[in-house]
Amino acid sequence: MRRETWVGIILVLGLLAVPLWALAVDEPYTITLATRVVILALAGVGLNVALGLGGLVSLGHAVFFGLGGYAMGILASHAQSYTPLAEWPILIEGSKSMPVIWLVACAVSGLVALAIGALSLRTSGVYFIMITLAFGQMFYFFSISWPAYGGEDGLSIYVRNEFPGLNTLDPIQFFGVCYVILCLALLLVSKLSRSSFGLALVAARQNAERVQAVGIEPYRLRLVAFVISGVITGLAGALFADLNRFVSPSMFTWQTSGEIMIFVILGGVGRVMGPVAGAIMFILLEHFLGGLSEYWHIYLGALLLGVVLFARGGLIGVLAGREVAHD
Amino acid sequence: MTEALLEVREISKSFGAVLACADVSLDLRIGEIHALIGPNGAGKSTLIRQIAGNLKPDAGSIHLAGRDVTGWDTASRSRAGLCRTFQISSLAMEMTVLQNVVLGALGRRGDVFRFFHDPLKDTGLVEAGMHALERVGLRHVARDRTADLSHGQRRQLEVAVALTLSPKVFLMDEPMAGLGMEGSRTMTAVLDGLRAEAPILLVEHDMDAVFALADRISVLVYGEIIATGTGAEIRADPLVRSAYLGEEATV
Known part of the structure; x- marks a missing residue:
């Protein structure tokens, strides 16, 4: 088996082992931390489809992360207060069911990604970055100024949403739900990168003229890749909101877009397991350096600089060597 | 008329005051290699770009297999059977040689939006790719990274990708550029065999190759075609001699 496959297996198993260990020694905080890693990794897996495979440097993925979050927040807040979401033309009730919320989060993120992609993919390079950033800011300011759903203060959901047959308030069960979703997403992206679509998408990144010819x-x-990317990141947003039982406009900020991009770059752009490695590294840094100093981002910045200058393949590149064209 | 697969009718293109292409007409008939020659700056690239669909002519029309494709974009023309190779190799450099030809076969088949289908496990696609590599003599490097190929091999791969598309018309922009003696000879042999499959509009600076291959030659000077004819006719044409061949003969 290839070395990259081994690194991937170790990462995925390690991510499972840590919360199980935490469960055994009764450390619920560690389980929550691991859940955070899983959800942020999922957001990165989404961005990696656009950035890694398609070469689309989107600085607006917070839009999808936030939309997922607000899909959860809005549906759950209506269910919580027993008020319908809409009465006309049809009656729409809120929901506390995770599968329903996920579906809505994916659908909304996908549609918005289609619209944003259709417009911004007409540009490229720095213009594309700026347009996606601008869309992100639009959603951010919109969420701040919409008092119906908390405005600047955000929305609190008191009880975690339900998944049939599970007690989602139990940290390890909620971790399990997120972990399974991450594994499915990784499987999907791994298949995608080896598919006909993936081949053409990667070729278009390397040489658009060739693909046209x-x-x-x-x-x-690129549009299809952008939509897939947005859907996955949107789903991560819904889970993130459920983890915190809180949604706020901060999910829409450009810092969020930046952080998602940092997971991908730290882990290795275009590598299937890259976002997982990146999110693990990010949370570990945040946890340990954050304990030392409030200004831990300085070290994060230095690390990022090091990766960009000396280890383009990110952590996966360091562990598994250069990307091999698979055949 | 019926035999012309590609027909360029009186197209013009100017950039500001510079007339890069003035009422150019030419056609490409079944089974022939039609070479387009001309000194640097004559407007060959502008003409190629208009035929391929990268550039829109100001006036005139372009017909492919009887259909007016003047308003079509590059990808549509390619799907309609116009296959272009580039002056400077244009390949997916980080991919393997095989992946590049499989991409061509995939484009030919036209079902690129398949998300769980591994094209490298699809015998149809891989065989089409391998067959194309075989014909240009690249089968032994199929698993290599494209960036690791020599310049000459990249030129050959460029032609191999074109072959996977089984096009109606080849548009080849200096396939011999930068090839050594040996490479030119191999490429000449490949192109010679190709004309039976689809006619080639060949833009080329290598005069030995042009006169060895071309059934007809058109000479482009300052955006205008000053002569079209067989090799012998072109050699004898006084206008061509003074404008073009004469300069080279003195070198």
Whole structure:
């Protein structure tokens, strides 16, 4: 088996072992920390489809993360207060069911990604970065100024949403739900990167002219990748909101977009397991350095600089070597 | 008329005051290699770009297999059977050689939006790719990274990708550029065999190759075609001699 596969297996198993250990020694905080890693990794897996495979440097993925969060917040707050979401033209009730919330989060993120992608993919390079950033800021300011759902203060959901047959308030059970979703997403992206679509998408990143010359329109490839990317990050947003039982406009900030991008870069751009490695590293740094100093971002910055200058393949690149073209 | 697969009718293009292409007409018939030659700056690239769909002509029209494709974009023209190779190799450099030809076969088949289908495990696609590599003599490097190929091999791969598309018309922009003696000879042999499959519009600076291969030659000077004819006719044409070949003959 390839070394990258081994590194991936170790990461995935390690991510499972830590909360199980924490359960055994009764350290619920560690389980919550591991859940945070899993959810942030999922957000990174989403961005990695656009950034890693498609070469689309989106500084607006907080939009999807936030939309997922607000999908959860809005549905759950209506269910919590027993007020319908809409009465006309049809009656829409709120919901406390995770599967329903996930579906809504994915659908909304996907549709918005389609709209944002359709507009911003007409540009490239620095313009693309700026346009995605601008969309992010639009959603941020909109969420601040919409008092119906908490405005600047955000929305608190008192009880975690339900998943059939599980007690989601038990940290390890909620971890399990998130972990399974992450594994499914990783499987999906791994399949995707080896598929016909993935081949064409990666080729379009390396050489758009070549792809056009064989009769494939890069724009459509990128748009589809952007939508898939947005859907996965949106789902992560819904889980993140459920983890905290709180949604606020901070999910829409450009810092959030930046952090998601940092997971991908730290772990290794375009590597399937990259976001997982990146999110683990990020949370560990935040946990240990954050304990030392409030200004731990200085060290994060230095590390990021080091990765960009000396280890382009990120942590996965260091552990598993250069990317091999799979055949 | 019926034999022309590619027909360029009186197209013009100017950039500001510079007329890069003036009422150019030419056609490409079944089974022929039609070479387009001309000194640097004659407007060959501008013409190629208009035929491929990167650039829109100011006037005139372009017809592919009887259909007016003047308003079509590059990808649509490619799907309609116009296959272009580039002057400077344009390949996915980080991919393997095989992946590049499989991409061509995939484009030919036209079902790129498949998310769980591994094209490298699809015998149809891989065989089409391997067959194309075989024909240009690259089968032995199929698993290599494209960036590791020599310049000449990249030129060959460029042609191999074109082959996977089984196009109606080849548009080849200096396939011999930068090839050594040996490489030119190999490429000439490949192109010679190709004309039976689809006619080639060949832009080329290598005069030995042009006169060895071309059934007809058109000479482009200052955006205008000053002569079209067989190799012998072109050699004898006084206008061509003074404008083009004469300069080279003195070198």
